[in-house]
Amino acid sequence: MRSGINKRNNLSQKYIDCIYALFISKLEIDKNKKARLAAKNLLSRSSKLLIFVQIKLSLSMGRAFEFRKARKMKRWSAMSKTFTRIGKDIVMAVKEGGPNPETNSRLRAVIQNAKAANMPKDNIARAIKKASDKDTSNYKEVLFEGYAPHGVAVLIETATDNNNRTVANIRSYFNKCDGSLGTSGSVEFMFDHSCNFRIPVGEMDAEELELEMIDFGVEEVFVDEDGILLYAPFSSFGAIQKELEERGIDILSSGFERIPQVTKPLNAVQVADVEKLLEKIEEDDDVQNVYHTMVEMEA
Numbered sequence: 001m002r003s004g005i006n007k008r009n010n011l012s013q014k015y016i017d018c019i020y021a022l023f024i025s026k027l028e029i030d031k032n033k034k035a036r037l038a039a040k041n042l043l044s045r046s047s048k049l050l051i052f053v054q055i056k057l058s059l060s061m062g063r064a065f066e067f068r069k070a071r072k073m074k075r076w077s078a079m080s081k082t083f084t085r086i087g088k089d090i091v092m093a094v095k096e097g098g099p100n101p102e103t104n105s106r107l108r109a110v111i112q113n114a115k116a117a118n119m120p121k122d123n124i125a126r127a128i129k130k131a132s133d134k135d136t137s138n139y140k141e142v143l144f145e146g147y148a149p150h151g152v153a154v155l156i157e158t159a160t161d162n163n164n165r166t167v168a169n170i171r172s173y174f175n176k177c178d179g180s181l182g183t184s185g186s187v188e189f190m191f192d193h194s195c196n197f198r199i200p201v202g203e204m205d206a207e208e209l210e211l212e213m214i215d216f217g218v219e220e221v222f223v224d225e226d227g228i229l230l231y232a233p234f235s236s237f238g239a240i241q242k243e244l245e246e247r248g249i250d251i252l253s254s255g256f257e258r259i260p261q262v263t264k265p266l267n268a269v270q271v272a273d274v275e276k277l278l279e280k281i282e283e284d285d286d287v288q289n290v291y292h293t294m295v296e297m298e299a
Contacts, residue, residue: 085288086114087127088139088159094131095138105241109254116198116253137161141288144170145188146181148292149273150266153187154179155258156281157289166286173284177277191258191291195237197230197244198252204228216243227252258291265295 089110097104101111107128114124130136142163144156160166174181206228210221217236222229232240234256244251266274274294281290 082117083119083123084285086110086117086119088288089113090124090127091131091136092139092141092159094128099128099132105238109241112251113253113255142166143188144181145184145186146174146179147187148179148277149177150270152264152274153190153293154277155187155191155291156287158286159288160286169284169286170281173277173280177280178273179277190262190293191260193234193256193258195232195234195240195254195256197240197254198227199230199244199249200227200252213240213243216240260291260293262293263295264293
């Protein structure tokens with residue numbers, strides 16, 4: 001790999017050494033992001049592309065991609081539960097920015113996700129109409145943190161119209177399954193809050209797209225059977241959504257995820273203990289998403 005880089009005579013040696021040192025030292029993915037950003041700022045466009053491709057080839061798949069792959073292999077609740085979650089997202093989006101998706105970017109994103117989940121158009125329209133009714137109560141987004149058995153950190157996103165009920169339910173699940181409900185901030189720092197977009201492959205080149213989207217916060221781009229996946233920090237969602245829309249790129253779905261920085265492997269018995277708690281939490285109607293630090297086994 002070093003000899004391949006050295007063939008680029010137009011690159012100064014100190015930049016070569018800087019980039020090379022970053023990707024051979026087995027750093028975490030955030031350090032590799034620095035390598036890409038350094039390449040972007042210091043090198044010409046053609047040189048950036050060469051360095052970028054070599055860095056990508058030298059790394060294993062990023063945590064974001066592995067995380068999504070594992071979650072796709074896990075069982076999700078029935079389709080009706082998925083529609084219930086999307087319905088709450090619609091209510092919160094309408095209450096926040098109004099019922100017109102053209103002027104409400106959050107609602108646009110939710111509608112895209114509803115279509116990706118095959119939610120019927122009539123259901124989407126009814127949900128928007130219902131959310132526009134003043135008598136329809138809004139939902140409050142509340143984050144819960146705690147530990148499952150065997151030291152596995154758990155982060156729970158809820159949308160509730162009765163916080164007392166939700167707190168009591170979540171606490172009971174932890175108590176019944178030998179876990180412990182923690183205080184605010186006890187495990188949130190163990191997860192990276194990221195946003196993601198899925199767009200069709202079409203004639204786009206994923207490598208070139210990532211280089212172009214770095215300025216808008218995109219840090220990782222992957223291609224799978226569902227299209228091109230863009231990952232970025234939570235705070236970059238609006239800028240990326242705006243840029244994709246201005247480019248006329250169809251957004252198939254988008255959302256937010258909390259990716260564990262470190263995962264913990266468990267044996268089969270321990271996994272069963274943790275799964276027991278996770279299943280109880282996921283079945284709760286107030287729960288939108290559940291994240292944890294256990295290594296997920298592919299089904």
